[in-house]
Amino acid sequence: GIQVEQSPPDLILQEGANSTLRCNFSDSVNNLQWFHQNPWGQLINLFYIPSGTKQNGRLSATTVATERYSLLYISSSQTTDSGVYFCAVYPGGGSNYKLTFGKGTLLTVNP
Amino acid sequence: DTEVTQTPKHLVMGMTNKKSLKCEQHMGHRAMYWYKQKAKKPPELMFVYSYEKLSINESVPSRFSPECPNSSLLNLHLHALQPEDSALYLCASSQVLSYEQYFGPGTRLTVT
Numbered sequence: 001g002i003q004v005e006q007s008p009p010d011l012i013l014q015e016g017a018n019s020t021l022r023c024n025f026s027d028s029v030n031n032l033q034w035f036h037q038n039p040w041g042q043l044i045n046l047f048y049i050p051s052g053t054k055q056n057g058r059l060s061a062t063t064v065a066t067e068r069y070s071l072l073y074i075s076s077s078q079t080t081d082s083g084v085y086f087c088a089v090y091p092g093g094g095s096n097y098k099l100t101f102g103k104g105t106l107l108t109v110n111p
Numbered sequence: 112d113t114e115v116t117q118t119p120k121h122l123v124m125g126m127t128n129k130k131s132l133k134c135e136q137h138m139g140h141r142a143m144y145w146y147k148q149k150a151k152k153p154p155e156l157m158f159v160y161s162y163e164k165l166s167i168n169e170s171v172p173s174r175f176s177p178e179c180p181n182s183s184l185l186n187l188h189l190h191a192l193q194p195e196d197s198a199l200y201l202c203a204s205s206q207v208l209s210y211e212q213y214f215g216p217g218t219r220l221t222v223t
Contacts, residue, residue, distance in 0.1 A: 030209060041199050043154070043214035086153055090209050097142075097167060097208040101153035 002027045002091040006102035013077050013109050021072040021105045023087030031090040032063050033099070034072050038083045046072070046085075077109045114138075115215035117202050123221045126192060132218045134185040134202030142166075142208045143185040145177060146201040148217075154201055160185060161208050192222045 003026040013019055023032070034046040047054050047061040049070065054061055058077075063070040074081055084104040091100065115136045124130050134143065142161045146154035159167035160179040174196075176188040185202055199219050203212040 031211070033211060035214075041148075041201075041217045041219065043201065043203075045211065045213060048211040088153075097159055097161075098156055098169075099212060104153055 002029070002089060002100050004087060004089055004100055004102035006085075006087055006105050008105060009103065010106045011108070013107070015077060015079060015109055015111050017077050017109075018073070018075045019077060019107070021074070021085055021087075021107075023070040023072070023102055025068050025070075025087075025089050027068070028092035029065065029068075029089040030092045032070055033088045034061055034070070035086045035088065036081075036083050037086060037104075043086070074107075077107075079109050079111055082107055082109045115202055115204055115213050117200075117215035117218050119218060120216070121219050121221075123223060124189065124192065125223055126194075128192075129188070129190045131189065132187040132200055132202075132220075134187075134204075134215055135183055136204040136213070136215075137183055138204065138206075138213070139182075140204035140206050140213075141182060142205045142210070143179060144203040144205075144212065145185065145187050146203065146214075148199040148201055158187075159208070166208070189220075192220075194222050196220065197222045 005024045031050045036044045049063045051065045058075045060073045088101045145157040148154040158177045163179045178186040199217045201217045202215040205212045
């Protein structure tokens, strides 16, 4: 099946710093989502981005499907950005309905 | 409104108990999902319903029994669970299969 790799696995920042999280996938994908899981366990949708670039406030994401990667940018980080960031993909082709998750990036933003 | 609700938030049950988890969405979505998540791991898919019919069962033990009574509601019936079944159980929904998924807040289950 498709492999989804996220880097870095852990990231510690000071408040106000910028960061880039990466998601590589091993095969073509139909759709890609970025999630933020807060310390209470809630998975929050950040982006639904099978290709192209999207922005939402301090966050933006770019997916280059032909090169099989996606990037999540966080600018001017805040302590509330702390948590785990997951990339998840629907593999392309056929009737595959399983959203495959990467292992996540644990982000800690210190005041 | 992109809200998926789950009840209860927390559940402690013994190995001989029977309990149910409930998930509800009012977004008109026709695909609903159950996931299990252990600490420091990504969510693992358990079941997928499409138009109230079970589409995917990821070889989940029979002590977990899903039910989709209508297009807005998804239940997970639990019976004779083991301590290793303790986890966060997440429900999600999407417009149809393979579309953007929206997750509920989860039920944190402890089996004693």
